[in-house]
Amino acid sequence: MNSEFVVSSSGRDSWPESELPEVVVVGRSNVGKSSFINAFTGKKRLAYVGNTPGKTRLLNFFAIDGDWMLVDVPGYGYAKMSKSQLMQLGQMMDDYFQNRENIKAVVQLVDSRHDPTADDIDMIGFFKEMHIPVVIVATKIDKVPKTKRPAHLKAIAKKIQIPVKNILPVSSVELTGLREVEQKIRELLEL
Ligand code: GDP
Numbered sequence: 001m002n003s004e005f006v007v008s009s010s011g012r013d014s015w016p017e018s019e020l021p022e023v024v025v026v027g028r029s030n031v032g033k034s035s036f037i038n039a040f041t042g043k044k045r046l047a048y049v050g051n052t053p054g055k056t057r058l059l060n061f062f063a064i065d066g067d068w069m070l071v072d073v074p075g076y077g078y079a080k081m082s083k084s085q086l087m088q089l090g091q092m093m094d095d096y097f098q099n100r101e102n103i104k105a106v107v108q109l110v111d112s113r114h115d116p117t118a119d120d121i122d123m124i125g126f127f128k129e130m131h132i133p134v135v136i137v138a139t140k141i142d143k144v145p146k147t148k149r150p151a152h153l154k155a156i157a158k159k160i161q162i163p164v165k166n167i168l169p170v171s172s173v174e175l176t177g178l179r180e181v182e183q184k185i186r187e188l189l190e191l
Pocket of ligand 1: 033035139140143173
């Protein structure tokens with residue numbers, strides 16, 4: 001896979017001028033989003049792992065194989081942000097999700113070890129309302145013993161009311177499940 005960093009954007013003035021379909025990667029802080037993006041694209045520092053949220057308050061656009069755009073957006077659920085920082089972030093995200101016509105799908109990350117959080121469920125509900133197709137990726141699957149994986153995935157599926165076959169387990173450490181996510185995205189985008 002060929003991936004190229006395009007731009008970091010703090011708002012609509014710096015959204016890239018592009019016709020490419022965009023796939024937005026979302027998840028709560030610490031779910032493993034940076035690790036996933038690095039593993040998925042095969043680039044070490046594309047998204048910086050363990051970054052402080054202060055440095056990840058931007059939308060980061062990456063062109064993939066010249067035919068679609070991966071968009072890394074700030075993780076949610078991080079408590080240590082001031083009200084005005086949260087408001088600013090909210091406005092930037094709202095504007096992007098409501099008005100960016102390129103958005104064709106969302107990759108929603110959830111932690112495979114735990115039930116989805118209330119925030120995760122809210123996010124998935126929001127995308128459903130917006131009629132944006134959602135791919136669910138269960139992160140850190142290497143941390144769940146093999147025999148327990150089916151039960152974990154089933155519990156997540158039940159909680160978010162999505163068929164279990166639509167939940168894709170990945171490990172960014174063992175590099176498993178990543179090509180399945182790519183395949184699913186390409187199917188959704190009809191590429
Ligand atoms: P982000 O805040 O969502 O960007 O999460 P990070 O990618 O920074 O990851 C948070 C923590 O989880 C880090 O300590 C990572 O090393 C760890 N982590 C992320 N993905 C995996 C994974 O697939 N397996 C394991 N075992 N740890 C992971």
